[in-house]
Amino acid sequence: MTDRFFIDSGQLVSSSYEWREHADTLDGAAQRTGEAATSGFPAADVVGAADTFKQRWSTMVGSLRDTSRTFEDKMLTASQAYAASDYAAQEAFEAWLVSMGEGS
């Protein structure tokens, strides 16, 4: 952990949306890959290999979709965590200020 950090939490939300767009695209791509027609291949063994290939790739693309979704969620969570942390610090100081006023 470094002792300095800077954050524009709104940009984290924007970045989260960008990950979402990629996740959505990969969702469709994984589906299309899994459903790609293999019946045009010339023999049963080639069709079989193509079927295995497309199913495994659908899974692999789906895995990257899930990774992108995780980024989407984590960026949103990070943004909320920074905002919550800032709010908690603000509340602490304000509460202290109030308590100082009550003491005077």
Next chain:
Amino acid sequence: MTTVTIDVPAFPAPIPELPGDAGSMRAFAADLLATSSALDDLASFAANVRTDDYWYGAAAEAYGAAASDSADDADSKSLVLRKVSGQVEDFADEMDAFEVRRLGLYDRRTTLSSRRIDLITDINATKDATDAQIEVLKERSRHLRTSLTVLYEDHATLLEDVKTSGQQMIAAFQAADTQAEVRETGDTLTDPADAAMTLPGAPGDDSSPADVNTWWTSLSPTQQRAVIAARPEVIGNTNGIPTDVRDEANRISLDLDLDALETREDNGENLSFAEEQHLERARAAQEALENVANRTDPVTDEPVPGYLTLYDPTAFGGDGAVAVSVGNPDTADNVSVSVPGMMNDGATIVNGTDSVFNLYSTARASDPDASVASTMWIGYDGPSNFGLHGLDSIQVIDEGLADAGGEQLAAYLDGVRATRQEGLDPAHLTAIGHSYGSTTVGNAATDHGIPVDDIVLIGSPGAGHEADHASDLGIDEDHVWTGANSRDPVSGLARNGWVGTGLGLDPADEDFGAHRFQAEDVDRETGEGAFYNHNQYYQSNSESLFNMGQIVAGNDDQVLGADQRYDPWYRTMVDPEHDRTPTDVSTGYDR
């Protein structure tokens, strides 16, 4: 009498069709390439996640490292999938080549069958043969047997080659279907796309369509496949890239758009207005392509190929840019590019493909020996919006959009010329502008010059600011044509003498000097709506469509001429077509 027996070989065994469908295999390869493109997008995004501007610190560094890891993973997968896609395409090409060999064997078998029948006929007809005659017949039989043996050996070799090729395809699939294999293979591959995009003539502001075409043809198949996957939005929309390649790239972009937006819709998420507009235009492009795919050529009854030659659904503030070709402009004898007018944008391309299919069919019927390609080009920001989200229809009263559109149209037409397939004569190229699109065509011709053989202006509110005469359009004035329905209110807006809107002179006016053709509609008095007569120019069995089909086909002497409008000083414009009874002209095709 002595009977001599001559042993004639059995009837040749059949040469059956090879299994498999190369077109279906190419569709499989295209699906893989589209997915590779999606992975490449992710890899580029994740590799360039720069956080310093808005986020730094330990968490930002951890995020950057994780994103970089995902970028490497996506990049490897993209490259491997692209490689396999190419292998599938190569396999499909091999299958095509095998089919050519099979057809050759089939022809040889047919010939040998005929020789066998001839031999048997000659044997049966032979009476009291000499020894020499008998020997000739025996020699023919032996030669036939030898030829059949060679045929069967060649057929066996072909089947073995098909099998070997299939085994190689299986090996290619199996070498790249696990995570470990993908990682290992991905590490050995480099992406040639970035380097290819920096070579001289690559798409960019400084490259003419001819430069781009030279650049494209200089790339290796691997480089070409790489740039299609990495930059489909560039390859699909750059003038000078061959039509079939633009189509392949744009279909990838279309697939990815539908993947993203329909997934969001399926997940029940609310789409923004811009996203809804984007999805609407993507679906319109898809529907337009399906519309063409469901059509057949009126002469051959064979399917007509459709090409998505422009696809930018978010262009012009969300109006979208799109073009669909019926037939291939790179190879067709007669090529037309139609430019629509007001109220057209990326969402209206389905109607546009109806229009150009009618034109395609009529031109084919006009000259059945000549091939045709007809394109509906919505590549400029036409006046299309009245609502809250844009007011560009107001601009129909001036030429601002037509000026900009003229430049874009001129560049597109330069691209059509540049992508002509090597070895073919130049196409007979016709530009057709309807309504405000005619003003756009006029401005393209006067301001930039367009490399066309014929210009057709229909339902025109004016031929543009610089066109006071057909000869101003930069081509032989004998090849400038106009169709103007006498009841078309938009055509009535054009300037005759000093009366009219600011979009230019009426091309149907005698002062303009264009050939006017008949364009009246049999229902001109009863058609519904104020703009009925303005929207009938591409209707099947109409005077207008018949005449445009003749012009596109180059049958100028078959065009049904009409008297031009004129404007005597003492009264308003006179239209001789007003009192002529319209005819129902067969365009050789009923929609």
